[in-house]
Amino acid sequence: MPATLFARACLGEDVERVPVWLMRQAGRYMPEYQALRRRAGFLELCRDPDLAATATLDAVRYLDADAAIIFSDITLPADAMGLELSFVPGPRFARSVRSQRDVDGLATVDPARDLGFVLEAIRLVRAQLPEDRSLIGFVGAPLTLAGYMIEGEPTPQWRELKRLMYGKPEVMHALLDRVATVVADHAAAQVRAGCDVVQLFDTTAGELAAAELETFAFAYARRVVDALAPLGAPVVYFARRIGAHLEAAAGLGQQVLGLDWSVSLAEARRRVGDRMALMGNLDPAVLLTHRDEIDRRVRAVLSQATGPFAFNLGHGVLPPTPPEHARQVIRSVKEHGRRP
Ligand code: CP3
Numbered sequence: 282m283p284a285t286l287f288a289r290a291c292l293g294e295d296v297e298r299v300p301v302w303l304m305r306q307a308g309r310y311m312p313e314y315q316a317l318r319r320r321a322g323f324l325e326l327c328r329d330p331d332l333a334a335t336a337t338l339d340a341v342r343y344l345d346a347d348a349a350i351i352f353s354d355i356t357l358p359a360d361a362m363g364l365e366l367s368f369v370p371g372p373r374f375a376r377s378v379r380s381q382r383d384v385d386g387l388a389t390v391d392p393a394r395d396l397g398f399v400l401e402a403i404r405l406v407r408a409q410l411p412e413d414r415s416l417i418g419f420v421g422a423p424l425t426l427a428g429y430m431i432e433g434e435p436t437p438q439w440r441e442l443k444r445l446m447y448g449k450p451e452v453m454h455a456l457l458d459r460v461a462t463v464v465a466d467h468a469a470a471q472v473r474a475g476c477d478v479v480q481l482f483d484t485t486a487g488e489l490a491a492a493e494l495e496t497f498a499f500a501y502a503r504r505v506v507d508a509l510a511p512l513g514a515p516v517v518y519f520a521r522r523i524g525a526h527l528e529a530a531a532g533l534g535q536q537v538l539g540l541d542w543s544v545s546l547a548e549a550r551r552r553v554g555d556r557m558a559l560m561g562n563l564d565p566a567v568l569l570t571h572r573d574e575i576d577r578r579v580r581a582v583l584s585q586a587t588g589p590f591a592f593n594l595g596h597g598v599l600p601p602t603p604p605e606h607a608r609q610v611i612r613s614v615k616e617h618g619r620r621p
Pocket of ligand 1: 308318355419597
């Protein structure tokens with residue numbers, strides 16, 4: 282199968298048009314997704330390959346995006362490790378990990394046995410997705426997934442994560458080591474099932490102090506990137522609020538650095554050099570305005586993007602986004618993103 286427009290941009294090739302997809306493109310802003318959610322809970326959707334494939338395909342078809350991203354969640358591998366996940370409506374684990382005993386009690390994960398529903402959904406999507414669209418597999422980066430496992434649920438300040446990191450660094454490393462193995466295996470299985478690009482979500486990395494980033498975030502993300510390298514699928518490393526550490530965040534061996542709106546693409550390009558592909562970084566709140574404003578802001582992002590680039594939002598589509606506005610982003614990028 283020939284590489285898609287998005288995969289080629291990820292690999293740093295000159296492409297005829299800037300490719301575009303939207304993080305959280307299959308989500309609550311879409312009426313089709315809301316209809317699926319009336320039939321099943323979020324976890325049921327994730328665990329039912331037919332429904333997960335439907336959610337994935339509905340979004341890419343509605344938007345006419347250059348990539349589909351498999352409908353799943355970063356927290357599922359932690360459920361497979363035994364933490365018992367529910368969504369209420371955000372993720373919550375029945376148990377959290379705070380000690381060496383807790384780490385020792387984590388189950389080992391075989392992706393085919395324990396997360397086979399994700400792999401089956403990938404195969405179903407692949408069978409129906411046009412060949413010129415990418416199918417993106419994803420995992421949480423070790424620090425970000427470990428953060429949820431330690432806290433048990435999303436928290437604003439990540440206090441338990443930091444208490445463990447500063448107070449018992451050896452336990453933190455033991456946990457990150459286990460998580461890195463699980464997410465690397467899961468990501469590799471997604472590529473083997475049919476994904477041609479992998480995204481590593483390190484949403485929480487930007488919360489760490491500068492002195493801790495390399496040791497607790499980047500070193501473990503690099504392990505996942507290294508594990509994927511032999512498979513040949515380009516890897517996007519996405520982090521938020523990482524502007525102060527762009528050079529380091531670009532140095533994990535990945536092909537693409539995904540950025541939020543806290544740093545301009547022009548500055549990012551100056552600091553990471555010519556070769557690394559960048560992805561981002563329109564503020565998703567722009568989609569709450571109107572179509573002319575969206576078009577103007579898309580053009581502003583495009584005008585800053587030199588070198589290998591894929592358009593995206595700087596974080597997920599917000600639930601109150603009018604679906605037509607999400608579609609406007611794609612349309613604007615296709616209209617203004619042609620390259621000579
Ligand atoms: O369309 C896609 O982007 C693919 C599917 C996808 C979901 N989650 C589905 C989802 C992806 C790529 C994710 C990644 C994810 N999940 C991240 C990393 C990116 C980010 O948003 O920072 C994180 C931290 C999670 C964990 C998570 N899942 C949280 C904190 C929440 C609740 C808050 C929220 O943003 O909705 C979820 C729920 C979730 N994951 C929904 C979807 C469609 C909403 C579920 C619903 O209520 O129907």
